[in-house]
Amino acid sequence: MLYGQIHLTLPPWIHDEVDATRVYADNESRIALAIDLSRRNVAHRSGGPFGAAVFNEAGRLIGIGVNRVVPSNCSIAHAEMMAVATCQQRMQRFRLNDGDGDGDGRIILATSSQPCAMCYGALIWAGIDELLIAARSDDVQTLAGFDEGPLPADWAGELEKRGIRVQRDLMRDHARDVLRDYGESGVVY
Amino acid sequence: MLYGQIHLTLPPWIHDEVDATRVYADNESRIALAIDLSRRNVAHRSGGPFGAAVFNEAGRLIGIGVNRVVPSNCSIAHAEMMAVATCQQRMQRFRLNDGDGDGDGRIILATSSQPCAMCYGALIWAGIDELLIAARSDDVQTLAGFDEGPLPADWAGELEKRGIRVQRDLMRDHARDVLRDYGESGVVY
Numbered sequence: 001m002l003y004g005q006i007h008l009t010l011p012p013w014i015h016d017e018v019d020a021t022r023v024y025a026d027n028e029s030r031i032a033l034a035i036d037l038s039r040r041n042v043a044h045r046s047g048g049p050f051g052a053a054v055f056n057e058a059g060r061l062i063g064i065g066v067n068r069v070v071p072s073n074c075s076i077a078h079a080e081m082m083a084v085a086t087c088q089q090r091m092q093r094f095r096l097n098d099g100d101g102d103g104d105g106r107i108i109l110a111t112s113s114q115p116c117a118m119c120y121g122a123l124i125w126a127g128i129d130e131l132l133i134a135a136r137s138d139d140v141q142t143l144a145g146f147d148e149g150p151l152p153a154d155w156a157g158e159l160e161k162r163g164i165r166v167q168r169d170l171m172r173d174h175a176r177d178v179l180r181d182y183g184e185s186g187v188v189y
Numbered sequence: 190m191l192y193g194q195i196h197l198t199l200p201p202w203i204h205d206e207v208d209a210t211r212v213y214a215d216n217e218s219r220i221a222l223a224i225d226l227s228r229r230n231v232a233h234r235s236g237g238p239f240g241a242a243v244f245n246e247a248g249r250l251i252g253i254g255v256n257r258v259v260p261s262n263c264s265i266a267h268a269e270m271m272a273v274a275t276c277q278q279r280m281q282r283f284r285l286n287d288g289d290g291d292g293d294g295r296i297i298l299a300t301s302s303q304p305c306a307m308c309y310g311a312l313i314w315a316g317i318d319e320l321l322i323a324a325r326s327d328d329v330q331t332l333a334g335f336d337e338g339p340l341p342a343d344w345a346g347e348l349e350k351r352g353i354r355v356q357r358d359l360m361r362d363h364a365r366d367v368l369r370d371y372g373e374s375g376v377v378y
Contacts, residue, residue, distance in 0.1 A: 002209045002253050003275040004201075010193040020191045064191050075283045075314040076265065076274050085265050086192040094264045117310030121338050125264040125307060149313050150347035158339035 008077050010086065011046035014064055024059040030110040031132050031170040033061070038079070038112035039178045041066040048189045049144055049182035050079040051112045054087045054096070054128070057105025063087025070189045080111050080119040084126040095127035106130060112175045113140045114168070117149030123164065130165045134175035143179040197266050199275065200235035203253055213248040219299040220321050220359040222250070227268070227301035228367045230255040237378045238333055238371035239268040240301045243276045243285070243317070246294025252276025259378045269300050269308040273315040284316035295319060301364045302329045303357070306338030312353065319354045323364030332368035 017040060024030045030053065037051025047067040054063030065083030069075055088094055097107045106129040113135040115123060123131060137148045152158050156166045206229060213219045219242065226240025236256040243252030254272030258264055277283055286296045295318040302324040304312060312320060326337040341347050345355045 002199075002203065002207065002250070003279040004199040004203060006195070006197040006271070006274045006278060008195040010191075012193075014191065014193060018191065061191070069283050073281050073283045074274055074277050075316070076270055076311055077283075081265055082195070085195045085263055088263050089195060090192040092262050094258050094262045116314075118307055118314060119310070121306030121308070121310055122265055124338050125258075125305075127264070149310050150341040150344070152339040152341055155339070 006074070008068060008072050008074060008082065010064065010066060010068070010082060011041070011044060013040065013044050013046065014066070018064060020061055022061070024055055024061060027110070027132055027167065027170060030055055030059070030108060031134050032174070034110040034112045035134055035171060035175045035178060037064065037066050038175065042178065042182050042185070042187070042189070045187070045189065047071055048146070049178050052079040052083040053110050054083050055108045055110070057108070062090060062104075076118065078116065078119050080109065080115050081122055083109065084122065084128070088126070095125070097127040097129055108132065112178065114148065117151055120151055120155060124159070124162055128164060131159065131167070132170055133166070133168045134171050135179055136169070136172065139172070139176050139179055143176060144183045195263070197257060197261050197263060197271065199253065199255060199257070199271060200230070200233060202229065202233050202235070203255070207250075207253060209250055211250070213244055213250060216299070216321055216356065216359060219244055219248070219297060220323050221363070223299040223301045223321075224323055224360060224364045224367060226253065226255050227364065231367065231371050231374070231376070231378070234376070234378065236260055237335070238367050241268040241272040242299050243272050244297045244299070246297070251279060256378075265307065267305065267308050269298065269304050270311055272298065273311065273317070277315070284314070286316040286318055297321065301367065303337065306340055309340055309344060313348070313351055317353060320348065320356070321359055322355070322357045323360050324368055325358070325361065328361070328365050328368055332365060333372045
């Protein structure tokens with residue numbers, strides 16, 4: 001028999017520990033949340049050391065993601081994928097910035113680490129306007145031991161060409177701390 | 190409130206119209222199934238003109254996928270993603286070729302069109318050994334109007350470096366027919 005369903009979930013602690021009513025007014029508070037999610041995900045042993053969050057232009061939190069690959073038995077369950085897909089379920093649209101005049105304005109995705117090759121492509125289809133990144137790809141590989149996969153040579157330029165503004169190295173040291181702690185813990189998630 | 194779940198489904202016709210007990214002994218029958226899925230998905234209006242299937246070394250069909258972006262309101266629900274993720278759910282492991290000695294041998298993914306930038310990265314993490322492709326990226330863009338996104342310059346070489354053998358242009362004309370019919374139909378899915 002063929003399986004016809006995929007069911008992915010975020011861990012239950014997100015509902016207890018994330019304030020979904022708060023306004024995240026600046027990029028620092030947005031990237032800080034993504035990094036905080038990555039740290040909590042490791043502490044709860046609910047997945048790998050990666051977190052992501054989606055905001056509308058007013059700074060309202062409209063989507064959240066953490067890595068769920070091992071607990072879900074699913075290689076596509078990266079933090080960025082979980083964040084955009086849960087946000088799309090909430091909005092009931094497959095492109096977040098579809099310009100339907102609902103007042104969301106620009107859509108911003110903050111991620112604790114530079115997106116891997118899969119998430120990189122996924123963000124182009126997801127409909128985001130701005131990508132905020134904390135740790136670099138090198139940090140992920142050297143501190144936590146994860147391969148990030150092959151990207152186009154000018155990966156950031158290719159996003160900018162498609163209207164996605166990229167800001168890098170935001171609170172990079174904080175994100176590196178989480179990756180280092182994870183790498184040194186010996187946990188494999 | 191934040192959404193904490195993603196639930197993606199394949200359309201019900203796959204259970205009626207795909208013979209999951211048949212052995213797909215050669216690459217031609219494998220790619221023919223992927224193309225057949227792409228055609229049926231358009232005919233049933235259950236998603237875009239893309240199909241994919243996963244086989245073990247013996248040619249047993251162990252995963253199936255069609256594009257479900259519009260009906261699922263989910264930009265990650267491409268055919269290849271659905272195929273590997275449903276297969277991972279069936280196998281209960283996040284890497285399909287994890288070498289656990291279960292007799293599956295090499296894992297083969299057949300897809301009706303060259304993977305887009307997202308699916309390209311996803312296939313590296315999914316654990317496949319062989320990638321069979323029918324239509325080219327150019328065919329997808331010119332005949333059906335879909336952007337495939339930015340890839341590394343030597344995208345096939347990057348897969349081969351990671352142990353994934355790539356075979357292209359298999360029954361390309363058949364896959365092109367489906368894309369052309371879709372493009373001319375004016376349906377947007």
